[in-house]
Amino acid sequence: MSNTGLNTGTQKPRLELKGITKAYPGVLANDNIDLKVLPGEIHALLGENGAGKSTLVKTIYGVLKADSGDILWNGERIDITSPHAARTLGIGTIFQHFSLFEAMTVTENIALGLPGRQNMNDLAKRIVEISENYGLPLQPERRVFTLSVGEKQRIEIVRCLLQNPKLLIMDEPTSVLTPQEADKMFETLRRLSDEGVSILYISHKLDEIKNLCHKATILRGGKYISECDPTVETAKSLAEMMIGTNLTAPKHREAADRGPVRLKVRNLSLDSNDQFGVDLNLINFEVRCGEILGIAGVAGNGQVELLEALSGETLCQNAEDISLEQEYIGKLGPIQRRTRGIAFVPEDRLGHGSVPDMSLVDNAFLSGYTQKGLITGGLIDTQKTTRFANEIVKKFDVRTAGVSHKASSLSGGNLQKFIVGREMMQDPKLIIIAHPTWGVDAGAASSIHQAIIDLAASGAAVLVVSQDLDELFAISNRLAVIADGRLSVSRGVHEITIEEIGLLMGGTEGAGSKREVESVA
Amino acid sequence: MLLKIEKRPESSHSMVYVTPILALLLTVLTGIVLFKILGVDPIEALKNFFIVPINNQYGATELLVKATPLILCAIGLSVGFRANVWNIGAEGQLTLGAIFGGGVFIYFHDVDSVFLLPIMIVMGAIGGALWGAIPAFLKTRFNANEILTSLMLVYVALLLLSLLVHGSWKDPDGYNFPESRIFSDSATMPILLEGTRLHFGTILALLAALGTWFMLGKTLVGFQIKVIGAAPKAGSYAGFSQKKIVWFCLLFGGAMAGIAGVSEVAGPVGQLLPSISPGYGFTAIIVAFLGRLHPVGIIFAGLLMALTYLGGETAQINLGLPVAVTGVFQGMILFYLLACDVLVNYRFRLARFGKAAS
Numbered sequence: 001m002s003n004t005g006l007n008t009g010t011q012k013p014r015l016e017l018k019g020i021t022k023a024y025p026g027v028l029a030n031d032n033i034d035l036k037v038l039p040g041e042i043h044a045l046l047g048e049n050g051a052g053k054s055t056l057v058k059t060i061y062g063v064l065k066a067d068s069g070d071i072l073w074n075g076e077r078i079d080i081t082s083p084h085a086a087r088t089l090g091i092g093t094i095f096q097h098f099s100l101f102e103a104m105t106v107t108e109n110i111a112l113g114l115p116g117r118q119n120m121n122d123l124a125k126r127i128v129e130i131s132e133n134y135g136l137p138l139q140p141e142r143r144v145f146t147l148s149v150g151e152k153q154r155i156e157i158v159r160c161l162l163q164n165p166k167l168l169i170m171d172e173p174t175s176v177l178t179p180q181e182a183d184k185m186f187e188t189l190r191r192l193s194d195e196g197v198s199i200l201y202i203s204h205k206l207d208e209i210k211n212l213c214h215k216a217t218i219l220r221g222g223k224y225i226s227e228c229d230p231t232v233e234t235a236k237s238l239a240e241m242m243i244g245t246n247l248t249a250p251k252h253r254e255a256a257d258r259g260p261v262r263l264k265v266r267n268l269s270l271d272s273n274d275q276f277g278v279d280l281n282l283i284n285f286e287v288r289c290g291e292i293l294g295i296a297g298v299a300g301n302g303q304v305e306l307l308e309a310l311s312g313e314t315l316c317q318n319a320e321d322i323s324l325e326q327e328y329i330g331k332l333g334p335i336q337r338r339t340r341g342i343a344f345v346p347e348d349r350l351g352h353g354s355v356p357d358m359s360l361v362d363n364a365f366l367s368g369y370t371q372k373g374l375i376t377g378g379l380i381d382t383q384k385t386t387r388f389a390n391e392i393v394k395k396f397d398v399r400t401a402g403v404s405h406k407a408s409s410l411s412g413g414n415l416q417k418f419i420v421g422r423e424m425m426q427d428p429k430l431i432i433i434a435h436p437t438w439g440v441d442a443g444a445a446s447s448i449h450q451a452i453i454d455l456a457a458s459g460a461a462v463l464v465v466s467q468d469l470d471e472l473f474a475i476s477n478r479l480a481v482i483a484d485g486r487l488s489v490s491r492g493v494h495e496i497t498i499e500e501i502g503l504l505m506g507g508t509e510g511a512g513s514k515r516e517v518e519s520v521a
Numbered sequence: 522m523l524l525k526i527e528k529r530p531e532s533s534h535s536m537v538y539v540t541p542i543l544a545l546l547l548t549v550l551t552g553i554v555l556f557k558i559l560g561v562d563p564i565e566a567l568k569n570f571f572i573v574p575i576n577n578q579y580g581a582t583e584l585l586v587k588a589t590p591l592i593l594c595a596i597g598l599s600v601g602f603r604a605n606v607w608n609i610g611a612e613g614q615l616t617l618g619a620i621f622g623g624g625v626f627i628y629f630h631d632v633d634s635v636f637l638l639p640i641m642i643v644m645g646a647i648g649g650a651l652w653g654a655i656p657a658f659l660k661t662r663f664n665a666n667e668i669l670t671s672l673m674l675v676y677v678a679l680l681l682l683s684l685l686v687h688g689s690w691k692d693p694d695g696y697n698f699p700e701s702r703i704f705s706d707s708a709t710m711p712i713l714l715e716g717t718r719l720h721f722g723t724i725l726a727l728l729a730a731l732g733t734w735f736m737l738g739k740t741l742v743g744f745q746i747k748v749i750g751a752a753p754k755a756g757s758y759a760g761f762s763q764k765k766i767v768w769f770c771l772l773f774g775g776a777m778a779g780i781a782g783v784s785e786v787a788g789p790v791g792q793l794l795p796s797i798s799p800g801y802g803f804t805a806i807i808v809a810f811l812g813r814l815h816p817v818g819i820i821f822a823g824l825l826m827a828l829t830y831l832g833g834e835t836a837q838i839n840l841g842l843p844v845a846v847t848g849v850f851q852g853m854i855l856f857y858l859l860a861c862d863v864l865v866n867y868r869f870r871l872a873r874f875g876k877a878a879s
Contacts, residue, residue, distance in 0.1 A: 313757050334760030346758055355752040357532075366748065366759045369741070379739045 012075045014039045014198045015060070015091075015167055020069035022055055029055040030066070031222045037167065037215075042189060042199045044209040044230060046242055047219035048441050053202050056219070057169055060200070061093045062086040087115075092160030093169040098152050102145040106138055106155055113159045130161050134188045149298060150181040157188070168192065169200045174208060178298055179502035186212050206235040218242055242442075258477075259289030260325075262461035263430050268321040268330075270309055278302040278485045280309065285480060285490060287430065287461040292452065293490060294476030295465045298505050302485035303465050304347070307434050310463070311344045312337045324430065339370050341429035345420055345436065347465075349412065353419045356408035360400065363407050364389035364422055371426040388425070396421030397447065413444030420448055430461045437471060449475050469498060481505055525870045526863070536865045541811055541818075543864075544857035545825070551853055561840055569839050570832035570850070580831070582717035586789055587827035590615065590781040590798065592726040592820055594805030596733050597777025599814040601770035603737070604750040608656065608771055610671030611778040612802025613678035614649040618779025619786045620682055621648025623793045626708040627690050627701060637707045642725075642783050649779020650772045652678060657771035661764045667771070675802070683795045690793060701793035710788040722784030727820070729777060734816040742769060778802060799830065807855045826851060 017035040021028070030052045037043045047053050058064040060071070062080040070077055073089055080086050086093070100109050110127060111118040124140040131138040136154040144152060153173065160168055170189075174182040189199055189212065201213055209216055209230045216233075218225040218241045225241055233241075268283040280302055287293045297303060308314040309322070316322060316330030323329060324340055332340075344367070346352040354363045365374055365385045374385045389403040396417045400410055407415055416437070423431060436452065437445035452475055456462045465482075466472050472479055473493055480490035481504035488504045552570070553563040575581050594611040601608045622645030629637060655674060659665035687699045695702075710720035737743035749756035749766050756763065781801065790797050808826050812818030833847025 311758065312760065333762075334758065336760075338760065344758070348754070351752045352754040352758055355748050355755045357751050358747070362744070362747075365744065366755065375741060378741075380741065380744060382739075 011038055013037060013072070014041075014074060015200075016072040016075075017056070017060070018070040018072070020056065020059060020066045020071075022059060022064060022066045028222050030059070031224075033069070033219065033222075033224045035217050035224075036227070037198045037200055039166075039198055040193050040196045041215060042193050042201055042213045044213035044216035045200060045202045045219065046206075046209060046216050046230075046238065048242055051219040051242075052222040053219060054171065055222075057093070057171055057200070057202060060086070061091060061169065084115075087163060090164065090166035091169065092163060092165035092167070094153070094156045094160060094171065094173060096172045098156055100144045100152055100155060103143060105141055105143050106147075107140040109144060109155060110159045110162065114162065126162060127158055131158055134158075134161065134191060135184065136188060149300060150177050150185075153177070153185070157185075161192075165197060167198045167200065169202070171202045173201075174203065174205065178505040179498060182208070206230075206238045209238070210235060239442075258291055259459065261286045262289050262325055263287040263463065264323045265310075266321060266323070268306075268309060268316060270305060270314065270316065272305050273314075278305055280305050281485045283485075283487045285487060287463050289429075289461050290456055290459050291477045292456045292462040292464060292475055294472035294479045294493075295463065295482055295487070296469055296472050296479060296501055296505065297465075297467070297482035299467055301483050301505075303434070303482060305485070306482065306487075307344075307346065307432065307465060310432050311342075311346070335370060338367065338426075341427075343367075343423035343426050343428035343431045345423050345431070345433040347434040347438070349415050349419060350408060354407040354415060357406055359406060360393070360398075360403040360410075360418060361386050361389045363418070364392060364403075368422055368426060392418055392421040392425055395425065396451070411441075413440040416440050417444055417448060420451060424451060424455055428455075428460055430463070431455060432463045432465075434465045435468075436464060436466065437468070438466075445471075469501060473498075526867050527870055529866055529868050532866045533864070533868075537813060540861040540864055541813070541822070541858060543861045544811075544854055547857040547861070548850065548853045551857075552850065555849070559842065561842065566836060566840060566842070569835045571828060573839070574828065574831035574835050579717055582714055582719040583831060584824060584827050585723050586718050586720070587830050588820075588823040589720075589723045589726045589788075590785055590801040591805050591808050591826050592823035593722075593729055593781035593784070594778045594802050595808035595812060595819045595823060596726075596729045596816060597774035598805055599809040599812070599816070599819060600733060600737070600746060601774045602750075602809055602814055604746040604766050604770050605753070606660075606767055606770040606774075607668045608653065608671045608774045609668055609806055610652070610656065610673075610675050610802070611774065611781075611805050612798060612800060613671070613675035614652045614775040614778035615782040615785070615798055615802045616675075616678040616682050617652040617775075618645035618649040618782030619793065619797050620678075620685065620782075621645050621651075621779065622783030623701065623704075623786045624690075626704050626787075627793075630702055630705060630708075633705070633707050635707065638710070638787065641708060641787060642780060645779045645783030646776040647779070649775040649777070649782060651775070652779075653771040653773075653775020654768075657768045660767050660771075667767075671771075679796075682793070682797070686793050686795055692792075699795050703792045704787055708787060709791065710784060718789050720784070720788040722781075722788050725780060725784060726823075729780070730816040730820055737816070746770065778805075804830075804851060807851055811854060811858055825854075829854075 013036045015037045017033060020030050020033045022030040033052070033056060045053050045056065055064060059066045060080065062082045062085050071080060072078070080089070107120055107124045107127060111120065111123055127138060127140045131154065136158060138151065138154050138158060144155070173185065177185065193199060203209055213230050215227060216230040216238070217227050220242060230238060264286045265283055268280055270280040272279050278301060283306065285293065305314070309316055312332055312334040315333070319328040319331040321330040324342065327340070329337055329340065350356045355366065365380065368388060369375055372388050374381050374388065386403060392398065393400060393403060398410070398418045398421065399414045410418065420433070420436065433452065436448050440448065452462055452464065464472065464476060476493050478490045479493055479496055479501065481488040481501055483505055549567065552567060556563040556566040575584050594615060598608060598611055622641040625641045625644050626637070652674060656667040656670040659670050660667045686701055690701045692700055692702045710722050713719045713721065713723065737747065745756065745761040745766055748759065749761055749763060753763065782797070785797055786793055804826055808819055808822045811825065812822035829847055829850045833844060833850070836842040836846055837844055
């Protein structure tokens, strides 16, 4: 890797932030933050969810206005009043969530993001030119909904490159990519860096940062912690700076004693109701008592559809598609599945796993009333429900001012602990957990992981669907990969490598699911 | 200095109660301007509007008489609104309640039995519920928007009533006027206070409010309604059926409006006429929101809206103001309420220019 002009110490930074402070009602999102990005430097902004990274980025991009602090651009103090002003300066941003119109073509989408009127033919030519130049293959006339997530991200990158940026901000760009796609993107970024473009790279994935970045600024709880050279730090030391405490890996039993099969999914196919959804195609897998099966995959490959089919929110075509301990449950609704001992933690905490505007007591009742017997004599037993809610709060260390407070008043991690706790305290035979620690701080994440492992150890079957490979490798006994609505054969976590998982995530080996039926029995 | 609107960290509890009062104040202020423009002394006008109608016992009972159908309809609607079921056809459901309840009397007018009135009330509820069942079916089967279907059915219901009282249900001794027989004593709501029109329907309205309060707070169906209204996905996660709730809300709302219809024709109206309601079913929408979709709030809001009906009449008689003034006042209250509701989730703050830049 060639580090253009990075050792010149005396160079004027392209972007410098001094003492940026921004408060939201109730939280100080950025507290006196300093940041320096040199020309051609790939600079990591590292921090946990909620550390203040996004707020800082929005300030640089002119979406938010800091309460105090200075922004210097090439040494001059400036005021970035709007995203348009940021773009005029040469700041391009690729956000985590794409702003693309699904029904329009690549060219049309790019034209929308550019100032003034565009000649569509010329623009298409320029798109092809740039995309070939930087190894970002794109077909300008394709409609966006036909593209993969990686391709969608390329549109965003090309859109930025068309404006000759001096500074490119990338917010968690690899969270939606397979490892192979990510590697390709890194090549592009290195090339840009060689050409003198500064890149501000936001992530919490430490390996990537060690691999790619020249410098790293670490934030924690809205505060500037330190600037360091990630190439000389270890992943562990970076993580500890990010989290502020020493990390303890979850205690894991080796080689689980596999009990009898509890959940069995056989040839499950389901057409999605959503126009842009994914159809499930002949899904086969089993989860045994006492084991944790992890399902990996890039978002939008059928996870949502699979989870809804398992929870009963969508009913299967045949009852025998899903069976729990010899009983066919494919045509049973969520309440009936619950009474048979299935608990479920959905992906979206607010609005799916909980009702944001209702109290924790009501939210404890939401999915707990059948198993916990919270209805007596036809009426809601408020006392018993309150007791249940308090038990969850106590046992799962949910930080809240009280159970009468709304679910939306809890932080993401605490609400997740509450929901996980609510489901686990119903003593489920089988628990299905989607993205158990998505957007959760490290402390909460490790306690959730430990709870999952303990539950499996007590004999429950656990199914975890996640995008976070580190998490899956840390807690699962077996792993399978979902890609384009098909599920791969599952394999023991010690028999499979990240590379193999990556290939499966790309869909290269997706058709293997039928073999599962024979291989597992 | 400039005024900044910022989101509150948690929605304000006190504002939920303050904004209806604020809305009322703003309505009165606008009313003063309005009366000035119309060339009427504002103080005199407001006095006629809000005080004269209820400064004696008869006036006070009239307020309850007017509030009764409003409260009944609004209670029914509020349950639906909580679950995002936008039934705005209470006027039609009220009319069908009157037809079904009144129809019992038309066919059994020579029966003198204590069971006649209870049967009429039950049939009224069934009539209203059946009318509510049509939008429910269209919504759950074809995903037809209940706002449109329930509203359009209002006009069908009004024409149906008109057809009946102009046709087969016309009073044979009524000199060919489009009116039904006058209801007999056993088909009329008992009077609660001698010398007034205050009748048993008011008690039904209070019972409905209390019952609904209990249902929303203590029963599973009430919980389901609140969950599906606040977070539909959480509702389907818990296994609550959206369709069942749509059915329940429209049947319940229809039944309540139907009872309001019977209590009008078997109460102050006393017979079936081509027009039995001055838009109670529509005003009930305002009552439901003004009362914060809460049963107790709805009782108060119902009384206030009833006052605008009475006040409009007094202002018409004493000051010669047009009858439209009632509608204007009702509209203003809703308008200001919706505007003030911003304060529940947002607050105003004075901010200085350029503070962030320095």
